[in-house]
């Protein structure tokens with residue numbers, strides 16, 4: 001389901017960067033961008049890696065580290081597409097977990113997105129059309145009790161602010177909402193999981209069409225559609 005301002009960014013021939021592009025959803029996103037003709041994709045990781053394709057440029061990046069982000073922005077100054085995918089979940093009950101652990105989730109999932117987007121905004125602005133995708137979650141809207149949900153909810157608000165701010169320079173900012181995806185992060189989850197390749201296809205489509213939001217699976221679409229209704233009904237259903 002796409003909600004578009006009809007000013008997408010081209011992928012064909014473009015240079016993109018995917019944070020956490022060496023595994024999980026990030027890796028699927030890198031491949032999808034290449035499938036659609038991207039000239040080059042920087043795939044970042046906190047450790048060194050050796051991609052299988054010459055069009056994938058490995059780049060070391062820790063989104064919680066100002067200096068690391070500044071260095072990456074200098075190296076990858078030719079990008080017109082950024083996918084802010086890097087994320088962590090530490091299982092942090094809001095009322096009991098050490099605040100230091102919740103801060104790590106915020107540093108990565110919220111401030112990481114802000115840090116990277118700030119650093120790359122000038123590079124994006126050098127292209128007539130450019131794009132930022134922030135990988136959020138259905139948990140931007142509903143919470144089961146952990147710091148992760150706080151980080152995704154705050155990142156959604158940051159995404160809305162970035163959209164308003166970067167619009168003038170021709171950068172479309174898109175929020176990707178998804179429930180479970182079949183990656184390391186959800187390895188212990190028994191519930192149905194989306195195929196990251198399918199979510200990557202939807203994300204690439206949103207980049208070229210300029211969609212503001214991607215609702216990637218049935219769970220996400222159902223939750224979003226119920227937000228104007230009774231919270232009691234929604235949480236009763238989620239708890240079932």
Ligand SMILES: NC(=O)c1ccc[n+]([C@@H]2O[C@H](COP(=O)([O-])OP(=O)(O)OC[C@H]3O[C@@H](n4cnc5c(N)ncnc54)[C@H](OP(=O)(O)O)[C@@H]3O)[C@@H](O)[C@H]2O)c1
Pocket residue numbers: 019020021022023024025026044045046047061062063064084085086087088108135136137138178179180181182183184185186
């Ligand atoms: N899997 C799900 O069910 C699900 C559902 C909704 C949303 N999401 C979101 O989807 C995104 C991708 O997650 P995933 O499912 O692919 O999880 P994953 O397999 O655990 O991968 C997490 C990625 O984030 C990177 N990362 C973590 N901390 C980082 C840091 N400080 N700096 C730079 N990179 C960092 C990792 O890179 P390295 O370890 O290589 O450095 C890795 O590539 C996350 O934002 C996650 O919150 C996932």
